[in-house]
Amino acid sequence: MSIKYVILGYLSWKPMTGYDVKKLIADSETLPWSANNNQIYRALVQMYKDDWLTKNIETQIGTPNRHVYTITEAGRQALKKWAGAEPELPQTKNAFLNQLMWADCLAVEEMDALFEAYLNVVGEKIFFIRVQADEKPNMPERTQREEYIWEMIHKNWISHYEMELDWIRHMRQKLSKMQADA
Amino acid sequence: MSIKYVILGYLSWKPMTGYDVKKLIADSETLPWSANNNQIYRALVQMYKDDWLTKNIETQIGTPNRHVYTITEAGRQALKKWAGAEPELPQTKNAFLNQLMWADCLAVEEMDALFEAYLNVVGEKIFFIRVQADEKPNMPERTQREEYIWEMIHKNWISHYEMELDWIRHMRQKLSKMQADA
DNA sequence: TTTCTCATGTAACGCGTTACATGATTAC
DNA sequence: GTAATCATGTAACGCGTTACATGAGAAA
Numbered sequence: 174m175s176i177k178y179v180i181l182g183y184l185s186w187k188p189m190t191g192y193d194v195k196k197l198i199a200d201s202e203t204l205p206w207s208a209n210n211n212q213i214y215r216a217l218v219q220m221y222k223d224d225w226l227t228k229n230i231e232t233q234i235g236t237p238n239r240h241v242y243t244i245t246e247a248g249r250q251a252l253k254k255w256a257g258a259e260p261e262l263p264q265t266k267n268a269f270l271n272q273l274m275w276a277d278c279l280a281v282e283e284m285d286a287l288f289e290a291y292l293n294v295v296g297e298k299i300f301f302i303r304v305q306a307d308e309k310p311n312m313p314e315r316t317q318r319e320e321y322i323w324e325m326i327h328k329n330w331i332s333h334y335e336m337e338l339d340w341i342r343h344m345r346q347k348l349s350k351m352q353a354d355a
Numbered sequence: 356m357s358i359k360y361v362i363l364g365y366l367s368w369k370p371m372t373g374y375d376v377k378k379l380i381a382d383s384e385t386l387p388w389s390a391n392n393n394q395i396y397r398a399l400v401q402m403y404k405d406d407w408l409t410k411n412i413e414t415q416i417g418t419p420n421r422h423v424y425t426i427t428e429a430g431r432q433a434l435k436k437w438a439g440a441e442p443e444l445p446q447t448k449n450a451f452l453n454q455l456m457w458a459d460c461l462a463v464e465e466m467d468a469l470f471e472a473y474l475n476v477v478g479e480k481i482f483f484i485r486v487q488a489d490e491k492p493n494m495p496e497r498t499q500r501e502e503y504i505w506e507m508i509h510k511n512w513i514s515h516y517e518m519e520l521d522w523i524r525h526m527r528q529k530l531s532k533m534q535a536d537a
Numbered sequence: 538t539t540t541c542t543c544a545t546g547t548a549a550c551g552c553g554t555t556a557c558a559t560g561a562t563t564a565c
Numbered sequence: 566g567t568a569a570t571c572a573t574g575t576a577a578c579g580c581g582t583t584a585c586a587t588g589a590g591a592a593a
Contacts, residue, residue: 236562264447274508420544421545
């Protein structure tokens with residue numbers, strides 16, 4: 174997967190500068206990038222060279238000039254092609270599961286503290302995803318279908334993390350029962 | 356997260372060569388590494404230098420000598436420390452969700468094909484995780500607790516992917532209904 | 538005869554991250 | 566007076582990947 178298409182996607186809403194795109198990516202609680210300049214500005218330059226974007230430089234005094242990029246027809250076609258491409262598996266790195274693999278050396282209280290800590294980080298994440306959904310950026314007019322899709326993407330993330338919570342709670346209960354029985 | 360601790364974890368079962376560890380990682384359907392030599396052999400050398408491992412070289416004729424690594428007490432302590440460390444959020448890169456964000460340009464049949472394809476890749480993944488669970492590697496004797504934990508890790512992955520399936524099916528149905536109503 | 542297993546390692550490269558650099562304006 | 570916002574970009578680095586390199590013995 175490439176961040177290129179995410180940038181291109183946002184530019185399909187309206188012309189923007191790298192700085193604008195950066196903010197959109199940074200504000201997202203679910204996009205898997207930290208919105209660093211290095212990637213975004215390079216990607217814009219590359220897509221400009223590939224004629225996926227046109228550039229309009231607005232000269233300013235004091236601050237750096239704004240490089241406003243606009244998606245071209247070729248850009249829209251590249252985006253569409255990518256949107257319909259063969260889907261990949263989601264790739265999850267769950268360090269917590271790897272910790273658990275070797276966690277049997279921990280005492281009962283230590284493991285319980287680990288569960289508690291995991292509940293906290295996941296719970297917080299859910300909270301922030303919900304907050305972000307309420308503070309939606311300026312979106313263009315959208316079809317009913319697109320609105321539904323975005324809602325479902327949001328639900329996908331929420332379900333993902335809530336499953337973690339249920340899973341941990343279930344495990345914790347079972348383990349404390351095993352402990353009590355022994 | 357570091358692959359170091361996964362290697363260390365396997366070595367806590369029994370002494371092994373890099374080649375052995377590589378196979379264990381490669382056979383795993385859920386560990387997020389492709390088991391490449393570059394990482395594994397380097398990690399072993401580094402952990403040996405840090406005195407987390409000792410090395411015993413078994414000379415052979417014809418094939419390269421076997422470098423058998425054994426975990427030390429310092430190694431076990433490092434593993435335990437890591438196992439009890441502050442858990443991180445799982446980091447998921449779901450390219451499919453990013454595709455969907457800009458998929459409204461697709462025709463109804465194209466989007467349906469996309470859903471079908473995603474159902475397939477996720478379904479296959481579930482299948483392979485189940486297969487791998489049946490062909491367990493030679494594991495050491497384990498406590499009841501550890502066995503339960505490993506079972507729950509397995510369930511975590513399965514639930515994760517089955518949630519994807521449910522989610523897609525639900526979405527697909529809803530979208531075809533929206534299509535019919537319009 | 539070709540492929541697989543055993544067994545070690547290196548080279549080149551891509552993607553992503555943090556931190557650095559500059560500098561005016563506006564808000565607290 | 567300090568911090569955030571606007572706005573562009575570069576440098577250094579880490580982690581991970583594929584591919585390369587070698588070479589014997591066993592299996593298909």
